[in-house]
Amino acid sequence: MDFLVSFILYFLLFYFLFRFIxxxxxxxxxxxxxxxxxQNIHKxxxxxxxxxxxxxxxxxxxxxxxxxxxxxxxHKVGEYVDFEEVE
Numbered sequence: 235m236d237f238l239v240s241f242i243l244y245f246l247l248f249y250f251l252f253r254f255i256x257x258x259x260x261x262x263x264x265x266x267x268x269x270x271x272x273q274n275i276h277k278x279x280x281x282x283x284x285x286x287x288x289x290x291x292x293x294x295x296x297x298x299x300x301x302x303x304x305x306x307x308x309h310k311v312g313e314y315v316d317f318e319e320v321e
Contacts, residue, residue: 256263
């Protein structure tokens with residue numbers, strides 16, 4: 235029983251302390267989070283842009299790699315069936 239009372243008291247203390255800090259520093263916390271989110275998005279965009287540009291600038295290298303592989307392709311699709319209209 236003693237544990238339950240102490241748990242409830244600590245929980246209430248934490249809750250009110252968190253509420254006080256949130257009310258006091260809400261704008262600064264949200265500004266910090268939004269700046270970090272914006273930096274993360276900017277970083278991902280730059281990486282994707284860089285990767286896209288490097289892939290387009292080296293098409294001859296990638297075609298040489300594909301040409302060196304020996305693959306056997308079977309292009310048999312199937313039979314041609316001619317359907318007649320039924321009246």
